[in-house]
Amino acid sequence: xxxxxxxxxxxxxxxxxxxxxxxxxxxxxxxxxxxxxxxxxxxxxxxxxxxxxxxxxxxxxxxxxxxxxxxxxxxxxxxxxxxxxxxxxxxxxxxxxxxxxxxxxxxxxxxxxxxxxxxxxxxxxxxxxxxxxxxxxxxxxxxxxxxxxxxxxxxxxxxxxxxxxxxxxxxxxxxxxxxxxxxxxxxxxxxxxxxxxxxxxxxxxxxxxxxxxxx
Amino acid sequence: xxxxxxxxxxxxxxxxxxxxxxxxxxxxxxxxxxxxxxxxxxxxxxxxxxxxxxxxxxxxxxxxxxxxxxxxxxxxxxxxxxxxxxxxxxxxxxxxxxxxxxxxxxxxxxxxxxxxxxxxxxxxxxxxxxxxxxxxxxxxxxxxxxxxxxxxxxxxxxxxxxxxxxxxxxxxxxxxxxxxxxxxxxxxxxxxxxxxxxxxxxxxxxxxxxxxxxxxxxxxxxxxxxxxxxxxxxxxxxxxxxxxxxxxxxxxxxxxxxxxxxxxxxxxxxxxxxxxxxxxxxxxxxxxxxxxxxxxxxxxxxxxxxxxxxxxxxxxxxxxxxxxxxxxxxxxxxxxxxxxxxxxxxxxxxxxxxxxxxxxxxxxxxxxxxx
Numbered sequence: 390x391x392x393x394x395x396x397x398x399x400x401x402x403x404x405x406x407x408x409x410x411x412x413x414x415x416x417x418x419x420x421x422x423x424x425x426x427x428x429x430x431x432x433x434x435x436x437x438x439x440x441x442x443x444x445x446x447x448x449x450x451x452x453x454x455x456x457x458x459x460x461x462x463x464x465x466x467x468x469x470x471x472x473x474x475x476x477x478x479x480x481x482x483x484x485x486x487x488x489x490x491x492x493x494x495x496x497x498x499x500x501x502x503x504x505x506x507x508x509x510x511x512x513x514x515x516x517x518x519x520x521x522x523x524x525x526x527x528x529x530x531x532x533x534x535x536x537x538x539x540x541x542x543x544x545x546x547x548x549x550x551x552x553x554x555x556x557x558x559x560x561x562x563x564x565x566x567x568x569x570x571x572x573x574x575x576x577x578x579x580x581x582x583x584x585x586x587x588x589x590x591x592x593x594x595x596x597x598x599x600x601x602x603x604x
Numbered sequence: 605x606x607x608x609x610x611x612x613x614x615x616x617x618x619x620x621x622x623x624x625x626x627x628x629x630x631x632x633x634x635x636x637x638x639x640x641x642x643x644x645x646x647x648x649x650x651x652x653x654x655x656x657x658x659x660x661x662x663x664x665x666x667x668x669x670x671x672x673x674x675x676x677x678x679x680x681x682x683x684x685x686x687x688x689x690x691x692x693x694x695x696x697x698x699x700x701x702x703x704x705x706x707x708x709x710x711x712x713x714x715x716x717x718x719x720x721x722x723x724x725x726x727x728x729x730x731x732x733x734x735x736x737x738x739x740x741x742x743x744x745x746x747x748x749x750x751x752x753x754x755x756x757x758x759x760x761x762x763x764x765x766x767x768x769x770x771x772x773x774x775x776x777x778x779x780x781x782x783x784x785x786x787x788x789x790x791x792x793x794x795x796x797x798x799x800x801x802x803x804x805x806x807x808x809x810x811x812x813x814x815x816x817x818x819x820x821x822x823x824x825x826x827x828x829x830x831x832x833x834x835x836x837x838x839x840x841x842x843x844x845x846x847x848x849x850x851x852x853x854x855x856x857x858x859x860x861x862x863x864x865x866x867x868x869x870x871x872x873x874x875x876x877x878x879x880x881x882x883x884x885x886x887x888x889x890x891x892x893x894x895x896x897x898x899x900x901x902x903x904x905x906x907x908x909x910x911x912x913x914x915x916x917x918x919x920x921x922x923x924x925x926x927x928x929x930x931x932x933x934x935x936x937x938x939x940x941x942x943x944x945x946x947x948x949x950x951x952x953x954x955x956x957x958x959x960x961x962x963x964x965x966x967x968x969x970x971x972x973x974x975x
Contacts, residue, residue: 503697506710602701
């Protein structure tokens, strides 16, 4: 049985796993974006706060994913919870950092004009500053998503959803009938999905970034 | 519909930043008369911008009172207040992600106008500052030149028809020629709108050109002299003011006089579609060729006229012209560029007359005699 036959044979299970994989990554990215933007907004005006938030998020990223999962399993148990927590933590760094960079990069004259013509503090943030930082935030989300696609594979170690289970069982059963097919399908599947999602980001960028600030 | 200006009163206004011994603005009192342009001029860091920003409370005064049209500005919600006070700054501070129309429509939108009214107002404003709505409404700020951005900045500041306008070096970042045009336009607008304008600059020439009154400010925003431009030029209060006025006061005084204030000469003119043989030269050496809408095109010498079969394409193109709102200094400049008479045009660019050096010299002599 070659890879294609394997995929055709197990299509039901594989497509479900692929769907779960993407769904987990996308949901975690969105969650991390909400968190990351809130953190970014909270700290971007203070240099110390910005440095602290970036350093903290960087530290999380230096922990190997296996180790982080191992640390989280005792707290959240096996399954989706641990996966979500791990993925969100990893996605935070690029998003928090880009939010801070994006907000700090807004021309002070533009913010001043916004205040000066009578926009409220929230109005300035939501209608001007975040809108101008959005391309940077989106770039952070894009990096985060790519990273999570790979890390989500490892999350199968904690019995998380997705294509990781294919890779893991392929490796665990090395030498048996379909082990190579399993590992290959999982890996190639993740790569294809990652490329597809990247395409989606290009589209989202086109649709949501004003032509006035698009590069 | 335009709302005329209201009087601004600053009474013993002081701004003291925490941890600093000297106040940034110390006991500043001034009345800005309704419908006039008052220019704050002074060296960098003298507190002129701080003073201006206290009027719309981008900076909160430490003590003192500010009233706009009799109403206590410190008792109004700051955001509400700012929607009623136009604000234009250097480099315009336009929102780069908004189109020109969206930028201009921000304040009416904040005030809750319905969309139709906002759209109509945006179009009106673009006409007012000389930007064709059809061409520019959908553009983004980065697709505009510096001068066009400033126009949009002014249009945005005026969009909600505020009685008071604060302008912080709004023309500081554009080239001198564009700056001159923008200044002329501001004066034209003010002629129609009669807003109360507080204008901050460090350029004394700009102050002289624009101000109904000028406040020369020193350290901690102390008022060194607050008077009309000609009074300050003729009679500076002290050495600091005199230093600021600088050399060449009589040339500067020319910036106080407008082309419309002096008697214009006339040139022999001919429409571009006229037959050269029918042009009555009337003893002059040159004929000014106008286009169908009476805008000046070229100077044609009588010799050329005799041999030409048509007025199109002959002669020397008009290099420079001035409007009725231009200062005599601009006119002098145009004369030098043109090598003789300066052509004066009206509001639509149509020919209205000419101005020559003799007229300007006479004006200078009269000024000297009266000073």
